[in-house]
Amino acid sequence: MRVVLFVLAVLSLLMGLAIFGGAKSAVQEIEGLISIMIAAILLTGASIIDSIQWAVGKTLPVLSRAPVYTSTAAAAAATSDPGASTGIATSVPKGQCPNCETQIPLDSVACIKCGANFGHGSSWRIRPTR
Numbered sequence: 001m002r003v004v005l006f007v008l009a010v011l012s013l014l015m016g017l018a019i020f021g022g023a024k025s026a027v028q029e030i031e032g033l034i035s036i037m038i039a040a041i042l043l044t045g046a047s048i049i050d051s052i053q054w055a056v057g058k059t060l061p062v063l064s065r066a067p068v069y070t071s072t073a074a075a076a077a078a079t080s081d082p083g084a085s086t087g088i089a090t091s092v093p094k095g096q097c098p099n100c101e102t103q104i105p106l107d108s109v110a111c112i113k114c115g116a117n118f119g120h121g122s123s124w125r126i127r128p129t130r
């Protein structure tokens, strides 16, 4: 959109200069000036769109990042106090890795942090939290 406006502005500016340069009467001079004015208006529109996009681009990431912060805080709260939260975290039975003491689901095959194996034939067993 902005590029189209910019190209149109440059075209009408060149056209205006050409008309103005080759003008043989006052009417043709005015035509050239009008074309240059149209170019200026198009350039103004392009810069307005540009600054709107800049403002939106600066604002939107902040707005979309906010819920992520909230859920991270909720996740941190759920991890630090697994029994208190009533969220999704408590619906999965939790256990503790015997190697690194990370909170992991009881049915995990391996620890997500240290990679300790809890499958068949392994001596590691997840310690139930409750």
Ligand SMILES: [Zn+2]
Residues within 6 Å of the ligand: 097, 098, 099, 100, 101, 102, 111, 112, 113, 114, 115, 116
């Ligand atoms: Zn571990």
